[in-house]
Amino acid sequence: MSGIVHALNILKTYTYASNSSVTESNEGIEAGLIHKYFTEGHAYEMILDFLEERHNIVLSLRTLKRRLQNAGLTRRIDYTPIGTVHQTVAHELRGSGRLLGYRAMWQTLQQKYHLTVKREDLRQTISRLDPSGVQLRSRRRFVRRGYVTAGPNQVWHADGYDKLKPFGIAISGCIDGFSRKVMWLRSGSTNNDPGIIAQYYLQCVSEFGLLPARLRTDCGTENGTMAAINCTLRSQHTDDFAGALSHMYGTSTANQRIESWWSFFRKQRTQFWIELFSDLRERHLFNGSHEHKCLLRYVFLGILQKDLDEYRQLWNNHTIRPVRLSQCPSGKPDAMYHLPHRFGGRECGFPVSWEALHHFDGIMQASSQYNLCGDENLEMHFVDLQRRSGLAPPVNWTAAVQNYISMKNISGV
Numbered sequence: 001m002s003g004i005v006h007a008l009n010i011l012k013t014y015t016y017a018s019n020s021s022v023t024e025s026n027e028g029i030e031a032g033l034i035h036k037y038f039t040e041g042h043a044y045e046m047i048l049d050f051l052e053e054r055h056n057i058v059l060s061l062r063t064l065k066r067r068l069q070n071a072g073l074t075r076r077i078d079y080t081p082i083g084t085v086h087q088t089v090a091h092e093l094r095g096s097g098r099l100l101g102y103r104a105m106w107q108t109l110q111q112k113y114h115l116t117v118k119r120e121d122l123r124q125t126i127s128r129l130d131p132s133g134v135q136l137r138s139r140r141r142f143v144r145r146g147y148v149t150a151g152p153n154q155v156w157h158a159d160g161y162d163k164l165k166p167f168g169i170a171i172s173g174c175i176d177g178f179s180r181k182v183m184w185l186r187s188g189s190t191n192n193d194p195g196i197i198a199q200y201y202l203q204c205v206s207e208f209g210l211l212p213a214r215l216r217t218d219c220g221t222e223n224g225t226m227a228a229i230n231c232t233l234r235s236q237h238t239d240d241f242a243g244a245l246s247h248m249y250g251t252s253t254a255n256q257r258i259e260s261w262w263s264f265f266r267k268q269r270t271q272f273w274i275e276l277f278s279d280l281r282e283r284h285l286f287n288g289s290h291e292h293k294c295l296l297r298y299v300f301l302g303i304l305q306k307d308l309d310e311y312r313q314l315w316n317n318h319t320i321r322p323v324r325l326s327q328c329p330s331g332k333p334d335a336m337y338h339l340p341h342r343f344g345g346r347e348c349g350f351p352v353s354w355e356a357l358h359h360f361d362g363i364m365q366a367s368s369q370y371n372l373c374g375d376e377n378l379e380m381h382f383v384d385l386q387r388r389s390g391l392a393p394p395v396n397w398t399a400a401v402q403n404y405i406s407m408k409n410i411s412g413v
Contacts, residue, residue: 040317080115096272107318149178151340153349156212157258160191167277168293175258179336185312189374194225201226210349216248269311291413298373298382299404
């Protein structure tokens with residue numbers, strides 16, 4: 001009998017330890033989510049909504065404040081020394097950050113570097129460090145057309161961005177019409193391959209678990225497979241836009257939601273890369289040949305995609321200001337997408353099952369011939385060349401420039 005009691009005590013101890021481990025794990029996840037939404041700048045009520053709607057975590061406002069206090073997260077303003085701010089802004093201005101206005105720069109300092117600075121102090125800092133850039137940005141104006149939608153996932157707008165194509169790099173993007181949340185932003189050797197665009201679409205649908213009520217693209221052949229998949233997945237529904245009506249073709253210029261967004265994208269991000277690659281061309285280090293494009297992609301594509309991911313994150317968590325005479329909501333795209341009820345909208349998407357997506361595994365898992373370099377033989381040559389020369393993978397654009405020049409000279413392309 002004593003042996004049985006001893007065994008039961010061991011079992012109780014093990015169960016308690018196991019439950020404690022699970023509890024600690026859940027608390028760690030909860031703390032991480034609270035930290036994420038707090039540092040993204042959301043209000044307390046919005047954080048509670050995010051936790052409940054997206055993660056099934058229900059907390060009271062009092063509990064949330066206690067969790068924040070225990071984690072050392074407070075709304076009490078403890079401003080970063082201006083010298084640190086000055087150095088960080090100067091660092092950003094040496095890269096693609098030179099294209100940002102002071103509001104976008106303020107968000108970058110907050111989210112990327114976790115710095116706290118008064119907007120007026122930042123405006124004056126940028127004015128001192130980059131007066132010509134401030135003057136150029138102040139002259140630009142945007143023309144906005146009317147746009148009305150009922151909520152997130154009612155319309156996705158997908159399009160290709162070709163401004164970097166002279167250098168061998170193509171970009172594909174998609175934006176939600178209601179929230180202006182960027183659904184995907186991908187770079188590669190092509191945005192004209194229907195299989196690749198379909199991959200981007202399926203990966204996005206799989207990530208969010210929802211289908212858009214409607215998908216809008218231009219008439220390019222690269223969108224055909226994506227359009228067919230969307231119509232197939234929507235054919236099981238019974239709403240007015242089920243099946244073939246779930247996809248809209250139109251001219252690229254009429255696809256106003258993403259067409260308008262591309263202008264922000266260029267001014268705040270790709271203009272830097274256009275100027276960088278143009279400088280290589282003017283220095284006779286790039287001539288537009290197939291070999292040069294492949295080498296440029298091999299060296300720069302990883303750094304460029306990281307930059308695009310960073311911009312997508314910043315955009316989705318920045319605040320879109322109210323616009324006079326506009327019927328569109330204002331706020332952070334991520335909040336408008338996940339919490340539409342707070343912005344006068346409703347969820348318009350359709351849940352999609354894993355079984356339905358399983359039919360397209362061949363597209364999802366296909367290894368495209370356009371990987372990093374765009375040419376399998378040249379890519380193998382560059383990999384071997386980099387290994388033999390001892391060049392480390394670049395971690396930023398300046399290192400990538402040096403790698404490009406070194407590999408160009410060694411390979412003789």
